[in-house]
Amino acid sequence: MTAARRPRLAERRRTCGFTQESLAAALGVDRSTVARWERGQCDPQLYHRSKLCELLQVSLEELDELLTIDATRMQVHASPAQRRVLQGRVIAPTVVTPDVGSDGLEDMNRRELLRLLSVAGTLVAVPDVVTDGHADDSEQISQYEQLNSHLWQVYALSESKWSVYPVVRQQLDLLTGSLDRAHSSAAHKRLCVAAGDLLQLAGEIFFDSDRYTEAAHCYKLAADASKEGDAFDLWACALTRHAYLGMYERRFEDVMPILEGAARVARRGDGQLSTRHWVAAVQAEAYAGLGDLDACQRALDEAEQVKALTGSVMPGGWLRFDDSRLAEERGTCYATLGRADLASEALIKALGAATSPRRRGSILTDLAALGMQTRDLDRVLDYGGQAVELAEQTRSSGYIGRKLRGLRTQLAPLASDSRAAQLSERIAQL
Numbered sequence: 242m243t244a245a246r247r248p249r250l251a252e253r254r255r256t257c258g259f260t261q262e263s264l265a266a267a268l269g270v271d272r273s274t275v276a277r278w279e280r281g282q283c284d285p286q287l288y289h290r291s292k293l294c295e296l297l298q299v300s301l302e303e304l305d306e307l308l309t310i311d312a313t314r315m316q317v318h319a320s321p322a323q324r325r326v327l328q329g330r331v332i333a334p335t336v337v338t339p340d341v342g343s344d345g346l347e348d349m350n351r352r353e354l355l356r357l358l359s360v361a362g363t364l365v366a367v368p369d370v371v372t373d374g375h376a377d378d379s380e381q382i383s384q385y386e387q388l389n390s391h392l393w394q395v396y397a398l399s400e401s402k403w404s405v406y407p408v409v410r411q412q413l414d415l416l417t418g419s420l421d422r423a424h425s426s427a428a429h430k431r432l433c434v435a436a437g438d439l440l441q442l443a444g445e446i447f448f449d450s451d452r453y454t455e456a457a458h459c460y461k462l463a464a465d466a467s468k469e470g471d472a473f474d475l476w477a478c479a480l481t482r483h484a485y486l487g488m489y490e491r492r493f494e495d496v497m498p499i500l501e502g503a504a505r506v507a508r509r510g511d512g513q514l515s516t517r518h519w520v521a522a523v524q525a526e527a528y529a530g531l532g533d534l535d536a537c538q539r540a541l542d543e544a545e546q547v548k549a550l551t552g553s554v555m556p557g558g559w560l561r562f563d564d565s566r567l568a569e570e571r572g573t574c575y576a577t578l579g580r581a582d583l584a585s586e587a588l589i590k591a592l593g594a595a596t597s598p599r600r601r602g603s604i605l606t607d608l609a610a611l612g613m614q615t616r617d618l619d620r621v622l623d624y625g626g627q628a629v630e631l632a633e634q635t636r637s638s639g640y641i642g643r644k645l646r647g648l649r650t651q652l653a654p655l656a657s658d659s660r661a662a663q664l665s666e667r668i669a670q671l
Contacts, residue, residue: 283451393558
């Protein structure tokens, strides 16, 4: 894999008299974070951008220019598991090309993506509706819906999440082109639902890659498209994913109105789906972040009611919550609240049930963090080491890496211990 670079960002830093260390200190981040920005591995988070503009003496627009990736291609390839999923389904050859991996996420022109999202948003809100749709509307839209479902499967199977992005981008281009043509009202709603589904997948890919701005744009448009299509469960999920961006920045007060809106929308959805229970689980995490144990417990109890549902509670990739996630959610919440006694039992139970490497990595990191709370260094090193191994194997410097960076911060007071220092260095290498 060839790393993409941002030489203009590094050059501007040097022009302003900063080393990576001094710029990191001024921003209150690790030097390795500045290095990752300059290597093009992640973007500065929203709350760092205004300060970064001030230090580098640039506008937000000029900062976007500095953050543009040079045209050094990253070679990514579909895994055998991805190819089996794609080849085992009926997919139009104009949608999936043989060189799926040749156009990596780092090659994506950010402005072009935002332009595409802007066009798609306009077409969702101002459709060209006719009395009678075209004869091939239903078949074509069915193909879009089918491919969306398969792309979620590929995403779940893929070790490198961003390797799925080129195909998602192609599909989004096709959907936008379809939205630009005249359709019946019913066909337009179906296209909006398909777009809302696909945009959530695009948002997940960006979120996993620490590209929060792009993820936010995708989730916002996904919510708008789902609303236009009267797809209440899909709409609620888009709002919930949007709220997650704020939660990872620990802006729990800010996300509560979004989650309350998601809960209201979910109540209008399909009562046999787990949407409202997932929203409640995420609300519990937000309450835990605010230190409100009672409200957190009530939300967890509401999420627990997912056990009463029968049949298929998850329609596809955009909703992945069932009772197998409950122990993990409780453990995460209790860990955030500092209740190590309750958290440990729940997380160990969740670890035994987790099948996804990303979920296992998340749980292992939480268990390592609990070791810090209880001053059990052996536990920290054991679980933290396992989490790092998973992150290295899956190349998930996004989802698992974010949590591990938080663990690394907690390890700082133990820097004199060679074993803790070694674990901290392994996390930095991610």
